[in-house]
Amino acid sequence: MPRSLIVLAGLLALAFAQSTYTVQRGDTLFSIAQRYGTTVEVLQALNGITNPGQIRVGQVLKLSPQPSTALLNRRTDLPAPIEALEWPRQTVQGNVAVLHLITAQPVSGQVRFLGADYPIQQNRVLLPVPALQDPGVYPAVLLLEGYTVRLDIRVVAGSFGRYILQLPPDREALLQPEKLRAERKKVVESCDWNRSQQWQGNWHKPVDSNRITDPFGTRRSYDKGVTYSFHEGLDYGVPVGTPVRAPADGLVGLAEPLFVRGNGVTIDHGDGVCSGFWHLSKILVRPGQVVKAGDLIGLSGNTGLSNGPHVHFEIRIRGVPTNPALWYWNAP
Ligand SMILES: [Zn+2]
Known part of the structure; x- marks a missing residue:
């Protein structure tokens, strides 16, 4: 077959590749992820699944964030x-x-x-x-x-869940908008956007767990009101003291206690990409320290405004939060 025809056939195959999957008896999110070359986290994030054990026969799952990603x-x-x-x-x-x-x-x-x-x-x-x-x-x-x-x-549009608060979130936080703004600014500015790219290839999970208690992008609203914010990262529900590791190479930006985020660490991965890890019980790195993917940076905890032990993991590009799960299998 001429080369151009082979290329055309390849493009057509990609264009018609399956982008949804109907859950069959005996399937687990893990087996589906394995079959389609994706991860449990991505499937959870795409489909707003909090508990990976909760899928049912007949449920239609999105498999890819970009059905025509190859196009x-x-x-x-x-x-x-x-x-x-x-x-x-x-x-x-x-x-x-x-x-x-x-x-x-x-x-x-x-x-x-x-x-x-x-x-x-x-x-x-x-x-x-x-x-x-x-x-x-x-x-x-x-x-x-x-x-x-x-x-x-x-x-x-992505497929995001919605979290409805019956009461306004923490009043103390609401009463201190200046403090919230200052903390966000500190987080965003902890990375040097002029640094060259430090990471290579796909990223690793910061904790050895598949228990995502809140995926990226969950909309937050009061009662039946409009969306006022969204979840800027991925929450892993892990016990206090779980090792938290650098998901990719970089330099530590910030490593200190924060008001909302608790004990926090950011890593500057270059090219304007900055990761963040909040609510830690212990910080094990210093600002400016060079870290490699897999290096221990802290222990998980329940510090700051947190409603239970978990690690919040986020990735910002020049300050804009992006879905961390995508970086596990399709990092730019
Ligand atoms: Zn979170």
Whole structure:
């Protein structure tokens, strides 16, 4: 078969690859994850499943955050040195749209997307999509020396759960919005966005557990009111004292007690990517310390505003929280 036909057949196979699965008798989330080359965490995050033991025969599960993830938009009509631009056909809320520039030599510039600027680093741009961004098509404006290119990024809805609070959250916290803002600023600014990429390949789980007690993106609202916030990370329900490990290479940004987040650690992974670990009982690293994937950084706990022992794990790209589960199997 000619090479072009083989490529076409491959693309068609990807386009028609199964994107949902109907649970059969005897299935477990783990067996389904194994079969489709994904993870229990991803399936939980995609389908809003809190307890991985709770799936039922006949339930239809989403298998992929981007059913057409292999399908890219491609433009080749740009001035030299850009040979081509590639970006995903669609991106899910809380996911990352990765824009690739294909050029003979590296180029510099930036992309303006949803009111923020993202630099080109190694001919690639990571564009985080906020978890509460309304589905729709949004412009991404590539600013290069001498010209600009406008691309469209399609954002589709994720499948997130909703947590309804009967009472307002912790009153003490509500009464201190300044304190909350200052803490968030401290967390976001603990990483140097100009650092080059430190991680390689997919990330590891920070704790040896599959017990996700709250997936990323869960909407939070009062009684029957509107969404006022969402869960910015992934919660693992593990006993106090469970080892917490660096999910990827980086440098420790912050390592100190915080008001809401309790004993917290952030790791700067470069390229604007910063991970965070909250509610620890013990911090075992110092700011500036170099860590490798798997290094012990602390012990889990129940400190700060926490309603039970757990580790909250989050990944921000230039301050925007993204779904950590995706980084386990499809890190940019
Ligand atoms: Zn959490």
